[in-house]
Amino acid sequence: MTEEEQQLPVPPGHGPSGAARRLRREAAEISAALRATPRRTVLAEALVCALTAAFGLIPLLLIPPDRPVLAVLEALWAVLLVAARRGRPVAAVLCAFPLVMGANVWVLAVVPLIVLSATRRIAPPRRAWRIVGVACAALAGLTVAAGLFRWETLPMKLAENAVSAVLLLLLPTLAGTMLGRRRPMVDLLRERNSYLEQTRTLTDAAARLEERTRIAREMHDLLGHRLSLISVHAGALELAAARQAPPLVGQVELLRTTAGTAMDELREILGVLRRTDLSDDTGTDRGTYEDITALVAQSRQTGGGPVELVWSVPDTVEVGARVRQAIHRVVREGLTNVLKHASGAPTLVEVRGTDAGIEVDVTNGVPRLPGDSQGGTRSGLAGLQERISLLDGAFGAGALPDGGFRVTAWLPSHTISTEAARHGPVPTASEPGAAPLPHVPRPPSGGTWRPGPSSPLSAETLTWPRVLGAGCTAVVVVLPTAGFLIVLLVLAALR
Structure with missing residues (x-):
């Protein structure tokens, strides 16, 4: 390297310092995401990672593999992919293909779960299929590279890994994309259901207000007129009683004041009926x-x-x-x-x-x-x-x-x-x-x-047929994968 090349400035983001900054930034983002995640979700994810580690490492103590160091590394790699499948689904799918041809057969049971959970979170579905296609192509390239020095076993290895790719990558991707396509549809139906509930509430409120207004109008026209007549006649009776029957003046005055009070209360009730919010029961x-x-x-x-x-x-x-x-x-x-x-x-x-x-x-x-x-x-x-x-x-x-x-x-x-x-x-x-x-x-x-x-009915109740259909179809799709894994694990245990 010449002296001029040594004096050229390093572009930002390159070199050891740039890599360190990217790692620190990535660590800060992961830490912020963990703090924002509900504690219940964090505990559930930690439990899933622990179960993955136990499932990938404990059988190695009972049945030692041919390459124990590589088997342990594969188990730890599977744990990292399980932890990354929610936040980095694309990276989880792309990094899962080496486990298909690894030395730890117990980790194969985790690969379909990683792919299914990750592809659910990748949108649109065609992007998930492109990513899985890249993973399958990388698996084929790795298989050919590993069999360059043993050409007689290369066709068999290609056939085995092709079957593994179909059962462990493609079928879980199909189930994951079906479940992922259901999520926005359920969200849309939930929004429509909320809109319909709000519309129903507003319609009921308008109907109640119209009925209260009609009742107030009827009360004003009928009771108001009668009470006004009673008040007028009571006033005239009070004047007559003052001249002709003074002992009855108090009773007649009480009749007139009671009629006036009834009129005031009627006006108050009419005002309450015409208000849209009955919680504000103000007045006298x-x-x-x-x-x-x-x-x-x-x-x-x-x-x-x-x-x-x-x-x-x-x-x-x-x-x-x-x-x-x-x-x-x-x-x-x-x-x-x-x-x-x-x-x-x-x-x-x-x-x-x-x-x-x-x-x-x-x-x-x-x-x-x-x-x-x-x-x-x-x-x-x-x-x-x-x-x-x-x-x-x-x-x-x-x-x-x-x-x-x-x-x-x-x-x-x-x-x-x-x-x-x-x-x-x-x-x-x-x-x-x-x-x-x-x-x-x-x-x-x-x-x-x-x-x-x-x-009111929730949105999930309105979408039960769709939910059951998508779930049942996804289960049917992954049944061959489950059978394949059971056979592999039984053979590994009997070996």
């Missing part, structure tokens, strides 16, 4: 101590008998808007039932709060006039049960042994969304009319469970 601040006190006072004024309120909700308990709304509805429904079915009966309203939730009880004694009630449809109690179950609470209502009646409910302190409730069963109490619930700071354990809506 109901369910507070002042609100419940007003309900109790109104019940006393209406002639409902002695009504006592026991409020023991600590200030530290956080109560959401929907929970407060449910407290208001439970107390109002309980007091309304007392007025309708047990007028004049002593009533106790209890609202207790703990860190776990809120307990509401409305208990009335025996009515003054037994048999005065004609019974009801229990639609109000059914509506309360549905409302409280949506909040993941518990509800119960039933007659007491002494002839009274109790409405009780347990509500969580924080509102639980409907989507969260769909992931598990929703606890509810027994049906209206069953035994009342015990006073415990958790949902009663004696209630029934209402399962959530069924989850």
Whole structure:
């Protein structure tokens, strides 16, 4: 080498320093890939590599081969190929062909698994076939090179390696490409299924919104008109009672204010129905101590008998808007039932709060006039049960042994969304009319469970016929390979 050639700069990436940099870069990429891989996958791959090493090395201790060093090197090479088949599938296929004509017959059982697993990850399939063709050509060239000095055995070696190439390389490649072609098809079907599920969800939401809008329109046209007439006539009656029957002014005023309150509540319900998200149950601040006190006072004024309120909700308990709304509805429904079915009966309203939730009880004694009630449809109690179950609470209502009646409910302190409730069963109490619930700071354990809506079918369910067809075909393809390996291993063990 002349002095000028020695002074020429080495191109980047060449020479010992460039090779060292490439090795360091490759090691860094492998390390980053290992850190990004789930731990479960890493452990599974480590177990597969250990089994490959054991299968390739342990039989050598029982049946020593003719060339033990080469057999051990082949087993270690097979372990490296097993580890590289996921990240470097092309290199794994190209480097697997020397094992076909190696000295370690036990490693031959690993070659089809390496080729099948690697060709699944090579896309498109024609690229996998080109790579396997290169591997087969390299195997043929290596066979000819090894038989140059023994021409009499070359035809037999070529025939043996040709059969091995067909059974250990080509058939596993066919099975691998079939399974690899199935993967993008399943992904496409999964995407289509997700799109259809989203479309169905949007369609259902639009249908629900349209139905709620229709109900709101009907309620506004019918109930709104009737309540407006009641309010107008009650106002006129109040003026007439002030002149002609002063003792009835309070009752008539209560009638007018109740009609006005009903109109306000109707407007609030119509606003909720027209909203697309029922989780935002905002509006008037109901369910507070002042609100419940007003309900109790109104019940006393209406002639409902002695009504006592026991409020023991600590200030530290956080109560959401929907929970407060449910407290208001439970107390109002309980007091309304007392007025309708047990007028004049002593009533106790209890609202207790703990860190776990809120307990509401409305208990009335025996009515003054037994048999005065004609019974009801229990639609109000059914509506309360549905409302409280949506909040993941518990509800119960039933007659007491002494002839009274109790409405009780347990509500969580924080509102639980409907989507969260769909992931598990929703606890509810027994049906209206069953035994009342015990006073415990958790949902009663004696209630029934209402399962959530069924989850949509997954994409795998929709593609079971295709999955089974591809899997069965792949198994049929590799059956000759399995039979060939069994014969080889049995012959090696009997030798």
